[in-house]
Amino acid sequence: MLARxxxxxxxxxxxxLGVVTLTFLLLHAAPGDPVDIMLGPTATxxxxxxxxxxxxxxxxxxxxxxxxxxxxxxxxxxxxxxxxRPVAAMLGNAWPATARLVVLSLILSYLIxxxxxxxxxxxxxxRLDTLLSVVSVTLFGIPGYWLxxxxxxxxxxxxxxxxxxxxxxxxxxxxxxxSLLVDRLRHLALPLVTLTLIGIGGAARFVRGAMLExxxxxxxxxxxxxxxxxxxxxxxxxxxxxxxxVVILLGLSLPALFSGAVFVETVFAxxxxxxxxxxxxxxxxxxxxxxxxxVSAVLVVAGNVLADVLAAWLDxxxxxxxxxx
Amino acid sequence: MTxxxxxxxxxxxxxxxxxxxxxxxxxxxxxxxNGEPTVQRDIVATRFVPPLxxxxxxxxxxxxxxxxxxxxxxxxxxxxxxxxxxxxxxxLVAVILGVVVGALxxxxxxxxxxxxxxxxxxxxxxxxxVLLLLLAxxxxxxxxxxxxxxxxxxxxxxxxxxxxxxxxxxxxxxVEGAVAxxxxxxRILxxxxxxxxxxxVIVAAALxxxxxxxxxxxxxxxxxxxxxxxxSWGNMITSGSDTLVNAPWVAIAPGVALVLxxxxxxLLGDALRDVLDPNVRG
Numbered sequence: 001m002l003a004r005x006x007x008x009x010x011x012x013x014x015x016x017l018g019v020v021t022l023t024f025l026l027l028h029a030a031p032g033d034p035v036d037i038m039l040g041p042t043a044t045x046x047x048x049x050x051x052x053x054x055x056x057x058x059x060x061x062x063x064x065x066x067x068x069x070x071x072x073x074x075x076x077x078x079x080x081x082x083x084x085r086p087v088a089a090m091l092g093n094a095w096p097a098t099a100r101l102v103v104l105s106l107i108l109s110y111l112i113x114x115x116x117x118x119x120x121x122x123x124x125x126x127r128l129d130t131l132l133s134v135v136s137v138t139l140f141g142i143p144g145y146w147l148x149x150x151x152x153x154x155x156x157x158x159x160x161x162x163x164x165x166x167x168x169x170x171x172x173x174x175x176x177x178x179s180l181l182v183d184r185l186r187h188l189a190l191p192l193v194t195l196t197l198i199g200i201g202g203a204a205r206f207v208r209g210a211m212l213e214x215x216x217x218x219x220x221x222x223x224x225x226x227x228x229x230x231x232x233x234x235x236x237x238x239x240x241x242x243x244x245x246v247v248i249l250l251g252l253s254l255p256a257l258f259s260g261a262v263f264v265e266t267v268f269a270x271x272x273x274x275x276x277x278x279x280x281x282x283x284x285x286x287x288x289x290x291x292x293x294x295v296s297a298v299l300v301v302a303g304n305v306l307a308d309v310l311a312a313w314l315d316x317x318x319x320x321x322x323x324x325x
Numbered sequence: 326m327t328x329x330x331x332x333x334x335x336x337x338x339x340x341x342x343x344x345x346x347x348x349x350x351x352x353x354x355x356x357x358x359n360g361e362p363t364v365q366r367d368i369v370a371t372r373f374v375p376p377l378x379x380x381x382x383x384x385x386x387x388x389x390x391x392x393x394x395x396x397x398x399x400x401x402x403x404x405x406x407x408x409x410x411x412x413x414x415x416x417l418v419a420v421i422l423g424v425v426v427g428a429l430x431x432x433x434x435x436x437x438x439x440x441x442x443x444x445x446x447x448x449x450x451x452x453x454x455v456l457l458l459l460l461a462x463x464x465x466x467x468x469x470x471x472x473x474x475x476x477x478x479x480x481x482x483x484x485x486x487x488x489x490x491x492x493x494x495x496x497x498x499x500v501e502g503a504v505a506x507x508x509x510x511x512r513i514l515x516x517x518x519x520x521x522x523x524x525x526v527i528v529a530a531a532l533x534x535x536x537x538x539x540x541x542x543x544x545x546x547x548x549x550x551x552x553x554x555x556x557s558w559g560n561m562i563t564s565g566s567d568t569l570v571n572a573p574w575v576a577i578a579p580g581v582a583l584v585l586x587x588x589x590x591x592l593l594g595d596a597l598r599d600v601l602d603p604n605v606r607g
């Protein structure tokens with residue numbers, strides 16, 4: 001188990017390094033650099049050259065890369081070229097907002113998706129199953145930012161119930177106790193619902209498939225033959241066994257959720273990592289892009305490793321190395 | 326042989342129907358619309374005409390007009406050409422790349438195979454949206470770039486599928502027979518193995534088209550995809566989001582079209598999987 005974990009972590013480290021290298025190459029292969037954007041079209045060639053020298057952008061690429069890797073390994077992420085703020089502080093402020101959104105929607109969408117998928121599999125072929133299938137396929141196909149816009153249209157502009165932008169109201173600094181919490185929750189509502197609804201579609205589809213496969217296996221027939229109630233057969237015998245692929249998908253969907261968050265954060269002006277990344281890419285803000293990419297690569301890898309560990313914990317067959325499939 | 330089966334599946338029939346309607350509209354765009362998706366006339370007099378009504382010139386607009394007085398229905402249909410075209414082309418690029426990599430890795434054991442598989446696993450672990458952002462934001466945005474970017478970031482799943490299929494097929498008696506009669510390896514791969522390995526690829530491609538359309542729209546939404554005035558569903562949603570309060574139809578219509586097409590692709594993919602491979606139930 002430990003050797004397996006170590007192996008996965010090493011592979012993960014290689015992926016993160018690869019992502020960072022690729023990002024670096026892409027950034028520098030593209031036309032234009034942050035200094036062009038920073039100094040604007042009126043800057044003279046000398047001014048551009050001086051600024052590039054000051055930022056170390058005139059160094060050979062391998063040296064720039066080595067410098068970046070060396071510094072970030074020591075925890076120094078550098079300073080944002082566009083905003084002049086320390087990159088660590090920018091990401092440090094942004095990641096709790098993203099984590100709150102992504103983790104909550106992951107939990108909610110999987111709880112609801114599990115329930116819906118299990119219900120569908122138990123009533124497979126019924127009208128209810130068809131109806132829920134239509135709903136989950138539709139949710140699965142809706143682009144997050146469009147769903148977000150529609151929710152804003154309905155709940156902000158028409159019903160005037162919920163705020164559409166930001167993480168807190170203008171007056172939130174003066175709020176205390178319950179009213180502060182209410183303000184935060186009201187701002188969280190629309191982005192969270194958007195991400196969760198989309199997640200439910202995928203989760204329910206997958207759970208239904210996994211459950212149907214489990215329900216067709218001999219041990220389920222045995223359970224029925226023993227005269228167990230439907231609740232027990234579906235809930236205890238089938239659901240538990242169908243959980244392994246679901247947990248693996250859960251880990252794998254962490255990066256997908258993060259991707260969704262990039263768009264949803266843009267729609268709702270949510271001050272998270274996704275928005276920092278989008279802004280930084282547009283401004284060619286090298287240090288911020290590098291750091292944000294590294295963070296998201298770590299997230300992806302962590303999701304995969306987490307899924308692996310959870311699957312091993314749930315399923316002894318995976319643990320002992322004889323894969324379930 | 327598979328077609329009547331596919332249509333007997335209700336999901337498949339629905340998916341095919343929707344796609345036929347959209348493709349027919351897109352092909353016949355000049356006939357079913359006013360044929361001018363980017364023309365702006367008297368902007369102030371003809372903008373924000375609500376759906377199902379006529380503007381000051383007596384021209385009927387089934388889904389109204391946008392803030393430049395352009396007919397939303399016309400832009401929607403011409404946008405279908407762009408969005409669906411981008412989706413299909415991107416998946417085509419992904420399928421070609423995936424089949425080549427998967428087949429090479431599956432049929433030629435050795436260092437090449439190991440290297441290709443490692444490359445696939447690596448590419449699979451990359452955060453796709455981050456990569457899309459980087460690729461699309463760093464170069465001049467264009468429709469062709471979007472196709473390339475979506476194709477280059479979407480081939481890994483298909484490569485894995487093909488790799489698995491090719492490896493298991495290569496051990497079958499009919500392939501050994503082909504080897505025994507002295508057929509060249511490339512011929513065996515192309516004529517005997519690949520045709521048998523394509524079933525899961527077709528399913529993955531059907532699902533992939535929907536996904537690619539959503540991603541294209543997402544990139545266009547961030548301003549990194551298909552550029553205005555060329556209409557794509559993504560940039561139509563973007564421009565509609567600015568006028569969400571006084572002209573919600575501008576953003577609603579392309580979104581509904583997009584969801585319909587993506588759902589149709591997903592249903593078609595599900596139905597195809599069940600029809601082509603009865604062992605898998607979804």
